[in-house]
Structure formats: C-alpha cells, structure tokens
Amino acid sequence: MKTIDIKSAWQGNSDCNTCSIRSSVLFAELNEDDFSKIHSPIDDLHYEANSAIYHQGDFAEFLYTLREGYIKLLHLNTDGSSRIVRLVMPGDLFGMEALLGDRYTHSASALSNVHLCRLPKALISQLGEESPRLHRQMVKKWGEALAQSESWFAELNTGRIEVRLARFFLRVAKISGSMAIAPLFKREDMGLMMDVKFETISRALASMAEQGLISNISRLSIQIPNIEKLKYFSQFGN
Amino acid sequence: MKTIDIKSAWQGNSDCNTCSIRSSVLFAELNEDDFSKIHSPIDDLHYEANSAIYHQGDFAEFLYTLREGYIKLLHLNTDGSSRIVRLVMPGDLFGMEALLGDRYTHSASALSNVHLCRLPKALISQLGEESPRLHRQMVKKWGEALAQSESWFAELNTGRIEVRLARFFLRVAKISGSMAIAPLFKREDMGLMMDVKFETISRALASMAEQGLISNISRLSIQIPNIEKLKYFSQFGN
DNA sequence: CGTTGGTTTGAAAGGACTCAAGAGGGGTGG
DNA sequence: CCACCCCTCTTGAGTCCTTTCAAACCAACG
Numbered sequence A, B: 001m002k003t004i005d006i007k008s009a010w011q012g013n014s015d016c017n018t019c020s021i022r023s024s025v026l027f028a029e030l031n032e033d034d035f036s037k038i039h040s041p042i043d044d045l046h047y048e049a050n051s052a053i054y055h056q057g058d059f060a061e062f063l064y065t066l067r068e069g070y071i072k073l074l075h076l077n078t079d080g081s082s083r084i085v086r087l088v089m090p091g092d093l094f095g096m097e098a099l100l101g102d103r104y105t106h107s108a109s110a111l112s113n114v115h116l117c118r119l120p121k122a123l124i125s126q127l128g129e130e131s132p133r134l135h136r137q138m139v140k141k142w143g144e145a146l147a148q149s150e151s152w153f154a155e156l157n158t159g160r161i162e163v164r165l166a167r168f169f170l171r172v173a174k175i176s177g178s179m180a181i182a183p184l185f186k187r188e189d190m191g192l193m194m195d196v197k198f199e200t201i202s203r204a205l206a207s208m209a210e211q212g213l214i215s216n217i218s219r220l221s222i223q224i225p226n227i228e229k230l231k232y233f234s235q236f237g238n
Numbered sequence C: 001c002g003t004t005g006g007t008t009t010g011a012a013a014g015g016a017c018t019c020a021a022g023a024g025g026g027g028t029g030g
Numbered sequence D: 001c002c003a004c005c006c007c008t009c010t011t012g013a014g015t016c017c018t019t020t021c022a023a024a025c026c027a028a029c030g
Helices: A121-130 A132-155 A161-172 A187-194 A198-210 A227-236 B121-130 B132-155 B161-172 B187-194 B198-210 B227-236
Strands: A008-013 A043-047 A052-054 A062-068 A071-076 A082-088 A107-110 A114-120 A174-176 A179-183 A221-224 B008-013 B043-047 B052-054 B062-068 B071-076 B082-088 B107-110 B114-120 B174-176 B179-183 B221-224
Touching: A062 A121, A071 A187, A071 B132, A082 A132, A082 A187, A082 B132, A114 A121, A121 A132, A132 A161, A132 B071, A132 B082, A132 B132, A161 A179, A161 A187, A161 A198, A161 A227, A187 A198, B062 B121, B071 B187, B082 B132, B082 B187, B114 B121, B121 B132, B132 B161, B161 B179, B161 B187, B161 B198, B161 B227, B187 B198
Parallel strands: none
Antiparallel strands: A008 A043, A043 A114, A052 A107, A062 A114, A071 A082, A071 A107, A174 A179, A179 A221, B008 B043, B043 B114, B052 B107, B062 B114, B071 B082, B071 B107, B174 B179, B179 B221
16 A cells, blocks of 8 residues: 555556656666566655655655656755755656665755656666666766756855846746746745845845836746846846 | 876876775775776876866866865856855765766866876776676765755855854864864855855954854964854854 | 065945735635 | 635835955065
8 A cells, every 4th residue: 555645646656658758757768678677666646835745864765756846855954944955847856865875865845736756766776786777867867966956056046136036037937939937936935045035035026027027926927028138137137 | 198287297097906095985896806997097186276177168088086185166157157066075076077968067176285086987987887886886976976065055055154154164174182173265265165255254254263163263274172162153153 | 575366354335134014815714 | 705814925114244345464475
C-alpha cells in the first residue's frame, strides 16, 4: 500500500516509456533494455499549493521529477532565518541529495498545485551501476542544478530589487507573441528568493507597473507588455 | 611541451599515488588498477595571488583540484555586475562544468598563492566510463559543490553584514586551542561574497573588533578570541 | 621619498526595514 | 445570498543600515 500524504494524491504508477516530458528528464537517454531493469514502482503524485514534499533533515528516500507546477527549495539556517535556494521548474530533478547522504539538506514545498514523479533512491543507484547512460544523465542533472543555483544566486541577489525582479521575470516568463506572462508567487516567498521583505516586493511591483515595465499585476501573475524594455531595464536599471 | 602561464609555474607531473591530499579529492577511491588507466598527464601548477586560472566563457578543457590556498569562482552578469558564487578550499574540485559543456560558466582566480592539479577533461570522462568508483566520486563532488553553493548562498546573504561576516569566519576559521584564526581577503572580494561594498566590510570589521568579537585585524587575517561568543552572535546578532 | 594599491573613516543621501493601518478576495456559516 | 473572518497584499511614515563620494591613511616598493 502506498502512503498518501494528506495534501497529496497518488495518481498511480508511472509509465516512463510514454511519459510526455521524458525527453527533458532523468530517463531521457534510456532505452528499452534499461527500462526493463526498473522494478521498484515510480509513483505519480499530486500536491496542493503550499504543501510540503519533504523537510530539511528528513530521512531521504526518494528523488523527484517535477512534471507540472513550481516548487521552492528552502534552506533553513541555524538562526531560524531561511532562503529559497532554488526554484524548481517542470522537467527539473530535485532531492538528489538523497543519493549522497541520508538526509535532505533543504525543504521542498509546492508553490502551486504540482504534479510529480517520485523515484526511490535505491532504484536510481542500482540503475546507475548498470546503465552508463543513466549515470551520464545524472551527472548532467547535477550540473544543471549547480548552474541554476549559481546563476540564480548571482542574478537575483545583486542590484536594486526592481532590477532583480526584472531578471526574475525574464527568467520565468512564458512568451506568447509580443507579450509575455510571468508567474508570481506569494510576496513572502518572492522576498525569500531575493532577500527582501514582502512589503518591499509589493512596492517594487507597484513602481515597475508605474514605469510601464509590467502590467496587470494580479496575485499570481503579471504581464510584460514590452520584453525588450524589460531586458534593457534589467541591465541598466532605467 | 607544456604551456606555462605567465603567472603560473609548472611543477611537474603529479604522482597521484603518493598525493598527500588524495583521500579528500577526486581519486580517493581509486585503486592501482584504476591508476594504471591514467595516461594523459596531470599537471601540478602554482599560481600567484590575484592571477586568473580561467575566465567565464573560456573553452573548457580542464578540471582542477585545489591543493593549497584559496580560489574564488566569479559569476559575471550580463549587466557587468558580478558575484562570488563559491569559495574553493583545499581538497575541492572545480571547473567540473568542463564535463558538461565546452565553456566555463564562471571565472576562477586565485585569492592567495595557490597550488593545484590540472586534469584534462578527456581523462576524467574516459576514466569515468571505465571506473565506477571514479564515477561515484564524481557524483559526490558535484553534490558537495551544490551543497556548498546553496548553504553559502543561504548563510552569507541574509541578515546584517556583521552577522554574515561572523558566519563566514566560523566557516573558514582554523581552530588552534581556544583561539581561532580566520583568513581575510581583499575587502572588495569579501564584498562580492556578501553583496556589499568594500567600505561596508571595512566598517563592519571595525565594529566587530570594538565589540570584542574579533581581534588583530590585519590585511589577511583576524583572530577570534572567543569562538562561542562569535557563534552566539552569528545566531542572535548580539 | 614619492608612487601606488589597498584600507579606513567621514558625512550626506538613498534604499530597505519596521510597525501599523487599511484594502481585497476567498471561504464559511447563518 | 449576505455577513463575517482570515489571510494576503498594499500603502504610509519614520528609522536604520548600506551606499556614495571624498579624503586621509598606510605599507610596500622603486
């Protein structure tokens, strides 16, 4: 029997062979032969917005692949303060620390309703021994996570907040024609990403709207009327 | 013939078998058999303080293991600003991006005189195919790099600067008896680590000395008279 | 002994924080 | 269906911390 979190719902075992985002995730390069080696079940789960997937310090038994939605990885400091160290987007792998130690080094929780696959760590390490393709893919995913973490760090933590927000929007925006839409999260969470208080985020959004850099601020998204203008702003601050 | 950088000096080919820090680096778990597979030369190099090891965007041909000294990894943003994303300490591996793409995603330069080993990327990827032990070790190093990057990010970028500095000292200090000594770098570089201007670092150091948290500020190091006091300060800010 | 690169210190300005009040939206119960 | 509550977001005013621009200081070096 599967354990089902109060806030999550089990959607069945995944069929990786027909997975729609398989090309962008861990099993991208695997062939039929490799798949035949998968014996433990891979669960397909839904979580509601604001629910926790795991906590920093929890015993680490699974890795996860995000299929849909957004997840934050939160690092708690000993003094009680915390920072969002990574924003997980669809196709990303997270919780890989499970392969290295037995505890998670940060907490993961859903920023929106999410849909994810849960992979037992034993499965990955066994498979890693047997399939060099998977192993290569693992190393690649580690690398991507590190690169994302570093550039996130470098870009979202320097300059005036309005500039940081601009960079953030450009990073997460979905472009459709000449317009673009960027998701917004709770102001509190956005503050944790950029190291400011939530009031500051709120003020910065208002100010950017006044400058015509963004429009239609709602609880969950903004529109970018002119991407080039925002890009310019993100580089020169005006 | 080896190319020798103006600022660096070639110290000969390394003998990994007898390496004094081998246990803490990439080749920790390799056995005689694995070593026999190493054919390309591993160079042993010295660099002077402030010299560059590679630049962001350079063609990535080598990975490096730091044997002695400190190195900063600098991420340049498109707008010209930059951040130090990682402080490399002895035993750390850096430049692993070489294995994933062909360009370095950040610049590496020496904060002090350094002593390092330069490993051709071809060597590592070949060896990785043949030795599962090396492969495991590689994944482990990636993981460590990511963990360091994340906690660096979370701890050195929240709270008043004095608190950040305290956390920094605790992280890099060498303890000897009841005292401890922490290295200091150029104020400019320390500012880039913690996202403040160099004058602010200077003022924070002066203020911390006044509070008795640190003593003997010199250009390159400080003393910590009472580690517990500094720990308390790093958590509660007073 | 005058440069030079790095560090310290000062004063004023600016950006983010704090505390606090008010507005908006979604959900619940009468 | 409306009133009410709760949670989140917005806005304001004053304070605090960091930045900016400048000047002085210091040690190393030719």
